[in-house]
Amino acid sequence: MLDVVRSELTRSRRRGVLGAWLGLTALFAGMIVAVIFQLAGDAGAMPAAGPGVTFPTREALESASGIMAPLASASSMFGIVTLAFWAVLTATDHSTGLVRLLVAAQPRRWKLVAGKVGALVVWTAVATSVAVLVDLLVAPMLGASSDLDLSAWGTGVGTVVASAWLNLFLALLVWGSIGLVLAVATRSAAVAVSVGAGWVLVVEQVLTAAFDGLRNWLPGATIGAVAAGGNDVISYGSALTLAAGYVVVCLTVAVVVFTRRDITD
Amino acid sequence: MSAVSSTGLTRRFGDVLAVDAVSVDIPAGGVVGLVGPNGSGKSTMIRMLLGLIRPTSGSATVLGEPVDGDGAYLRRVGALVESPAFVPGLSARANLTSLAQLRGLPLGRVDAVLDVVGLTGRDREPVKRFSLGMKQRLGIAAALLPDPELLVLDEPTNGLDPSGIVEIRTLLGALAREGRTVVVSSHLLAEIEAVCDHLVVIRFGELLYSGPVAALLERTHGHVEVKPEHAADVDALVEALALAGHEVEAVGDGVRVLGAGSRAAAVNRDAAAAGITLVELRTVRESLEQVFLDLTGRDEDEAAAARARRGGGVR
Numbered sequence: 338m339l340d341v342v343r344s345e346l347t348r349s350r351r352r353g354v355l356g357a358w359l360g361l362t363a364l365f366a367g368m369i370v371a372v373i374f375q376l377a378g379d380a381g382a383m384p385a386a387g388p389g390v391t392f393p394t395r396e397a398l399e400s401a402s403g404i405m406a407p408l409a410s411a412s413s414m415f416g417i418v419t420l421a422f423w424a425v426l427t428a429t430d431h432s433t434g435l436v437r438l439l440v441a442a443q444p445r446r447w448k449l450v451a452g453k454v455g456a457l458v459v460w461t462a463v464a465t466s467v468a469v470l471v472d473l474l475v476a477p478m479l480g481a482s483s484d485l486d487l488s489a490w491g492t493g494v495g496t497v498v499a500s501a502w503l504n505l506f507l508a509l510l511v512w513g514s515i516g517l518v519l520a521v522a523t524r525s526a527a528v529a530v531s532v533g534a535g536w537v538l539v540v541e542q543v544l545t546a547a548f549d550g551l552r553n554w555l556p557g558a559t560i561g562a563v564a565a566g567g568n569d570v571i572s573y574g575s576a577l578t579l580a581a582g583y584v585v586v587c588l589t590v591a592v593v594v595f596t597r598r599d600i601t602d
Numbered sequence: 603m604s605a606v607s608s609t610g611l612t613r614r615f616g617d618v619l620a621v622d623a624v625s626v627d628i629p630a631g632g633v634v635g636l637v638g639p640n641g642s643g644k645s646t647m648i649r650m651l652l653g654l655i656r657p658t659s660g661s662a663t664v665l666g667e668p669v670d671g672d673g674a675y676l677r678r679v680g681a682l683v684e685s686p687a688f689v690p691g692l693s694a695r696a697n698l699t700s701l702a703q704l705r706g707l708p709l710g711r712v713d714a715v716l717d718v719v720g721l722t723g724r725d726r727e728p729v730k731r732f733s734l735g736m737k738q739r740l741g742i743a744a745a746l747l748p749d750p751e752l753l754v755l756d757e758p759t760n761g762l763d764p765s766g767i768v769e770i771r772t773l774l775g776a777l778a779r780e781g782r783t784v785v786v787s788s789h790l791l792a793e794i795e796a797v798c799d800h801l802v803v804i805r806f807g808e809l810l811y812s813g814p815v816a817a818l819l820e821r822t823h824g825h826v827e828v829k830p831e832h833a834a835d836v837d838a839l840v841e842a843l844a845l846a847g848h849e850v851e852a853v854g855d856g857v858r859v860l861g862a863g864s865r866a867a868a869v870n871r872d873a874a875a876a877g878i879t880l881v882e883l884r885t886v887r888e889s890l891e892q893v894f895l896d897l898t899g900r901d902e903d904e905a906a907a908a909r910a911r912r913g914g915g916v917r
Binding site for chain 2: 340341343344345347348350351352353354429433434435436437438439440441442443444445452599600601
């Protein structure tokens with residue numbers, strides 16, 4: 338199994354793709370931190386939510402975990418990026434015809450899916466670290482120039498950073514799993530990204546507006562709760578359980594579809 | 603032992619019958635040509651043998667193992683299916699390394715196969731900068747990675763220059779002499795004729811011929827061309843050979859004797875018996891290309907009828 342993961346890591350080590358993934362993650366992290374601290378100075382200017390973003394309150398930003406609050410707020414944004422790159426790195430195996438070589442070399446197809454997931458988990462951990470590092474660099478600078486009271490930020494900073502990293506990482510894994518199953522099912526990165534982004538930015542917003550009860554379990558809300566370590570709507574434990582369920586369903590569907598499908602690409 | 607054996611192997615895509623109950627036995631060792639017109643079912647057949655698609659019915663074994671089993675036989679099989687497929691942004695070496703890792707092979711195999719296909723020195727370049735011929739060599743290198751007992755190559759000389767074609771032809775021969783079985787699918791029938799010992803011909807998903815290339819060529823309608831010492835003897839020669847029971851026709855200053863090439867000695871004797879000296883006597887066989895066209899070249903109405911019988915087309 339380790340050989341399959343190593344193989345996938347070798348194959349996914351593409352400068353262009355990884356550079357774009359990590360670069361976009363860094364860009365979005367820097368951007369969201371800047372926007373949030375820019376707006377934090379004016380309580381009236383801070384919107385409650387934007388497409389894919391839930392803005393933190395002034396109190397949340399001033400709390401001990403405030404330094405990492407922007408990451409959880411914009412987890413959907415990082416999620417879309419993660420979904421996109423999991424989908425791209427999966428769908429290109431089909432679009433290039435590489436899947437023919439892979440299946441002929443490793444007939445136990447579930448191992449190919451497992452290897453792909455293993456490698457993408459590694460790159461997702463790297464992307465999460467990039468987002469956290471950018472936040473740690475940018476937030477103190479912008480926070481210091483705002484009128485926020487940041488005296489609580491030094492309290493338990495190791496725990497705050499570690500839990501923020503873990504929560505964002507877990508949230509991104511769920512996004513990635515969704516990207517993977519969409520790419521396996523559609524064999525198209527474009528379709529997978531369109532469906533994923535469309536869901537978060539449009540469909541889920543419409544559904545939760547129309548049916549309030551859905552916000553307790555729809556994927557976007559659930560993953561957001563995981564990234565935030567739980568929220569008013571979904572507790573951390575419930576969010577983790579539900580998110581784990583989404584991952585299991587996604588990976589199971591991906592394995593079943595991939596192992597049963599004829600390779601005609 | 604057979605390298606590949608199938609019984610009633612059939613694959614249907616919806617209402618399209620791509621492979622129609624093909625039963626074939628390919629002996630181990632040697633180079634085997636798999637030929638057929640576009641859409642004849644060659645690729646579908648190859649994909650079934652490699653476990654990429656499942657047969658609708660029938661069965662097949664590769665190297666003695668069933669294709670619908672756990673696929674363990676694929677550890678002994680190398681394949682280049684259709685066009686070579688790699689990650690364009692990665693180097694040739696990285697692409698081969700990832701495939702070697704996937705198969706759990708030592709990375710020394712990468713250097714070995716790069717050397718065999720002549721890509722050592724270009725191995726650090728991204729594949730996207732490779733010409734079609736270089737990609738083809740890389741595809742063959744990937745197929746050779748597992749040091750296979752059975753090598754399946756789909757159009758292996760596609761995109762290669764003449765010297766590259768000769769290299770690949772030499773390589774295929776060398777691999778076969780090592781005791782491997784090499785199955786080559788190609789449209790270049792001159793290439794097939796030059797390198798193959800055994801031939802499998804498919805048309806509209808049906809098996810038309812499976813057997814030695816030489817046996818197929820011997821079945822064909824060759825002829826003997828002779829030329830008398832004096833052009834004035836052409837009519838006399840025609841008459842003498844016709845009296846001796848040959849089917850003949852005058853062609854310019856010579857005579858064409860229709861029938862198998864093995865009759866050349868009899869023609870020579872009969873001409874001599876008639877007092878005519880021959881200055882030229884040669885046996886002309888049909889090329890594999892002509893044989894192939896004879897085997898597969900039904901007229902378009904019949905082809906359309908065959909498609910209709912099978913549900914509108916083939917893959």
